[in-house]
Amino acid sequence: EVQLLESGGGLVQPGGSLRLSCAASGFTFSSYAMSWVRQAPGKGLEWVSAISGSGGSTYYADSVKGRFTISRDNSKNTLYLQMNSLRAEDTAVYYCAKGYYYGSGTCYYMDVWGKGTTVTVSS
């Protein structure tokens, strides 16, 4: 069974840092692009970042560019999101999601999603 399991969320002060992890299983992790998508409380979905299967190409939303870094360790089947200079508006549930197409360099659609991990930025 294809599964994604996020971890690393929590409460952090404004200006602080947090690293999210997403453990993947049930598919050839290195063959698929991956994304992070977030959802603020009571709000809609917002795409955050994507990374190619090899990790050589990365993409970011303007709202997080320069503050967040996406990476992956294909030997550990794990996706990461390093979040620095956190702001109150980064408070959200963060979902890890698998790209639909085998071998694609980015995520055009996401067909498998984790349950999410909650990040709260507050003093």
Place this chain on the structure above:
Amino acid sequence: QSALTQPASVSGSPGQSITISCTGTSSDVGGYNYVSWYQQHPGKAPKLMIYEVSNRPSGVSNRFSGSKSGNTASLTISGLQAEDEADYYCSSYTSSSTLLFGGGTKLTVL
């Protein structure tokens, strides 16, 4: 980039059909066929319902269909059922190599 434009809410009775629109620009919806739709029930993760404008992933009911004309994509749900009540989001690839979601539409089955 601003979110794609969706109606905040739509409603329909069981058995009826509804359509949700998703309007973007030539830099996203109008420029690519990488348009998708997601269903999200309260407290749950999103589920891919339509990809590449009109394709259904395996396991998704054929009551769900998608289309696109110019800068506007549409999701149609026919034969409405109670379990279709959820939030629906469109998404499009953009000329900036990013993904853009719509603001979401709450579907109420009366």
